[in-house]
Amino acid sequence: MQQTKIAIIGQGYVGLPLAVEFGKKYPTVGFDINQARIAELREGKDSTLEVEPELLARATQLSFTHELQDIADSTVYIVTVPTPIDSAKRPDLTPLEKASAAIGSVLKKGDTVVYESTVYPGCTEEVCIPILEKTSGLTFNQDFYAGYSPERINPGDKEHRLPSILKVTSGSTPEVADYVDALYSSIITAGTHKAPSIKVAEASKVIENTQRDANIALVNEFAMIFHRLGIDTNDVLEAAGTKWNFLKFKPGLVGGHCIGVDPYYLIQKAQSVGYYPDVLMAARRINDSMDSYVADQVIKLMVRKGINPVQAHVLILGLTFKENCRDLRNTRVVNIVHALQSYNANVDVFDPWVDVAEVQHEYGLTPIEAPEQGAYDAIILAVGHDEFKQLGSRGVRAYGKPAANIVYDVKQVLPRAAIDGRL
Ligand SMILES: NC(=O)c1ccc[n+]([C@@H]2O[C@H](COP(=O)([O-])OP(=O)(O)OC[C@H]3O[C@@H](n4cnc5c(N)ncnc54)[C@H](O)[C@@H]3O)[C@@H](O)[C@H]2O)c1
Structure with missing residues (x-):
């Protein structure tokens, strides 16, 4: 079997801790379009303060790059780019689309692309996969596969770290779901939860945060009533x-x-x-x-x-x-x-x-x-x-x-x- 080689696209709050954990076990490349970010990571510094220099040094199989060619031989691509909203508060999928197009240009038969960015249910299959197919010329679920595994880290929280947070996984076929689940299980000590589909995994993440928003809104409303x-x-x-x-x-x-x-x-x-x-x-x-x-x-x-x-x-x-x-x-x-x-x-x-x-x-x-x-x-x-x-x-x-x-x-x-x- 081919050796697992991982590329993590986006080296921010989510991508770097993930690259560090995978980089302890697998050849891993952290890719980011921000050259200044890559330069600081190569020097062993993380300006987000999420990963201490000692931890970074422990990921002995991890390297960083802003050159797409350096991730061309990967077998697994994991996407952790931002998913912001625009000024009218509509989802801005530009980073996700650009990252998908970049991966598509180096995608090979047998590769798997896992999305971690928070999206709405359906985004991976309706938006990202068609871009991967178009830019690679490959066929989904025949030549390449996909997964979705939402991130739950909490910046600034040194108690709940990536390995100690149970992770939801999913895949585009039952076999790929097993593969993605096993891959994450190898770095997540808290265990994994294999969701029945990519859409379910996407929906689960977005409702975690939406539920918090609604609960906080409720107590904010209480606060305004009680003040009066x-x-x-x-x-x-x-x-x-x-x-x-x-x-x-x-x-x-x-x-x-x-x-x-x-x-x-x-x-x-x-x-x-x-x-x-x-x-x-x-x-x-x-x-x-x-x-x-x-x-x-x-x-x-x-x-x-x-x-x-x-x-x-x-x-x-x-x-x-x-x-x-x-x-x-x-x-x-x-x-x-x-x-x-x-x-x-x-x-x-x-x-x-x-x-x-x-x-x-x-x-x-x-x-x-x-x-x-x-x-x-x-x-x-x-x-x-x-x-x-x-x-x-x-x-x-x-x-x-x-x-x-x-x-x-x-x-x-x-x-x-x-x-x-x-x-
Ligand atoms: N920060 C959190 O606490 C958190 C927790 C759970 C989920 N998420 C989700 O994870 C995703 C990433 O969030 P983050 O906080 O890590 O964002 P971030 O802004 O810290 O990092 C994103 C990185 O992606 C890079 N990037 C942007 N476009 C790119 C491209 N086309 N190719 C390669 N790199 C690119 C940026 O330069 C940046 O370094 C978002 O969808 C977010 O909602 C974030």
């Missing part, structure tokens, strides 16, 4: 959470690459078959409105304390879309900045995790190097980085002007009695 009723949402959630089947979600901003994006893939697919998913769309609408809700709450609290929001000096602690992670994609904190700026407030953003040049490039904002003590009218703790938790309420409050200031805790990490407001 003068009850603390966290107190209510704590009480309700004592029931065995109450789901423990917290109110918050929904940013990032997955939960705020993936539901749109399912929404669009549902609409294309004549179903308008009201619950999914309402969840998106509620979660997308939470940033302006936070800004409005902060403005109200300032006005109530006699602090004029116009020209007020506001400090926002944290910019990334989640704690202890450098990922800035679709962060909703930027919308809080803009909402406050629309009141003519002067907003400083401080986040020890971010790359300043990346923030400037992506959002046209320049985060400050360090906040000044006693300088701010309002401080918003927007991201629960460990650094901010360690500051505690006193440390956070110390950035406020001694005469009057407000502290708002979006992440509910500070003691309630020590702050002015929280979600």
